[in-house]
Amino acid sequence: MPRLLDKARYIILLLLYTTLGGHTTRGEEFKFGDSRAEYFAEAKILPEKLEVPRYLLHNVTEKIFFTEGEDNKPLFLTIIPCASSVEWTLTHRSISSSKSSSQAAGNTPNSSPPSDNTVLYHHQGRDLHNFTHPTGEAGLYTIEIRALESDTYVRLYASNRFPLKDYPVLPKDDSVTIKRRSRKGFSVEWNPSPQETPFDSIIEYHIAVNRKRPFDTYCSLMSHLQGDTPPRQTTSFEFPEEIQRNEEFRAKANPIKPAKKNEITYLNLGAKTKFTFNGARPGRKYFVNVFVYNKQNKKAVALKSLVVRTKPKKGRSSSVKRIKNGRTQIHIFKKPKESLTMEFRIRKPAKELLLGVHVCGKVRFQIRTKKKKWFSRRVHNYKEFTLKDLPKDTYTIKIKGSKKGGDEIRFTLTTKKNKYKYPRLPKETSVTSVNTTCENVTIEWIGETQRQTFCVYKTEISEEVAKRRPKTDQCASEIDKASEEVFCKRFRNHQQQRLRESVKGLHANRNYRIDVIVKQNKRSKLFVRYDSLYVKTAEAC
Known part of the structure; x- marks a missing residue:
């Protein structure tokens, strides 16, 4: 019987939230504490002082609510995305505007009440983000949130008393710095957390290294490392419509799968504030994320993400051939997706670079320097191109054959028209x-x-x-x-x-x-x- 009364009380409270108390005044309080965490999944009303998870479908905007019954009280809001970055907007609607809208709607039954929502804040990203409003106003607050890359869990916290305090404290300088970098590895270090003391060992440091993406929150790392679980069945009110809605939601859910073996390197370093990563590949980019981890409550917070690019191989590879100005090159791609890399040096700025390409099959032809991609095109048959205003530099020519293989290419490059040795056709080739x-x-x-x-x-x-x-x-x-x-x-x-x-x-x-x-x-x-x-x-x- 008490559970049934509790449900009935919450249903009434939910109606008050959605209408914002059409007959209330500023003297009557709607408190965060009136909402229950176990009913958050159905009602989407944030409880006070509790961090609660929510499953979001990819690119579907969801609304989450909370209310404040008093003016001039601070508002603390924290949103922590996991598998995907999110975009969210916080809006506010006062009690007085709600009352006037309700009265206007009562006078004209066929008209919808006007929207008086005020946008307080907007944010997009994959980081743990805090919003503080020092002088909040009584009324209904709405969070409109959307997952940008995939389905994701997101953790939310709201309070009118104090900010989220369960997470470890970051150092003032929360950056991770590179101390050494080579072709096959790198060393990094960071400042210790001020929460760390010599009398206990509740703080430790975890590190993640991978080549695909940064992890700006600990739950983001766990989601990609272990994969997300489907949203669980929640039927607190046990209404048939509620059960059906939950089943439809679960059917649409597409939680991300765990990363492949060895795709993410994840280590517990204990109290160490230095780390050396070995086994990297030359000239590759790596994302490094360090987390301050509290062993007691198992909460973690991320330091700033770091991107490290290892040093390239020394000198020019013996397989890289240097092309002479105006010399015609011929190559047959015997294997599927075979690639050819060559170099072309321009010793002084050139107004024009003439490129003639004659292909039997289809190839991807690319010309680039370390700083810029100058040309990239899929070429078949015979084509001529002119590149203009090229600076003095060494240009890398990369040609990739088709999936079938057997492609043949003949091409020539020159900065001087009189050295263009390949035969030329006019634009009009009819006889x-x-x-x-x-x-x-x-x-x-x-x-x-x-x-x-x-x-x-x-x-x-x-x-x-x-x-x-x-x-x-x-x-x-x-x-x-x-x-x-x-x-x-x-x-x-x-x-x-x-x-x-x-x-x-x-x-x-x-x-x-x-x-x-x-x-x-x-x-x-x-x-x-x-x-x-x-x-x-x-x-x-």
């Missing part, structure tokens, strides 16, 4: 037929401004191939064996006018494919193609 007879065809195409060798080939094809008209394969590194060379000419087209030539020696009523290829010179094996032209000669002369 057109001007006049066709039974024995010859006159063709036109646009040339390039630099001196190059143009070769024209003819290939007799079937009616079926002529109908399909396959696209030009820029990947092909050899001329079709069935093709016959018509002529090769070397010249420069200063004004990029259309070039006209005749292809002779054809047969009547036959299908032909005409190919125009470009080389630096006749002996060069590197070439690029114009679009193929498909023609049919006249039936009779």
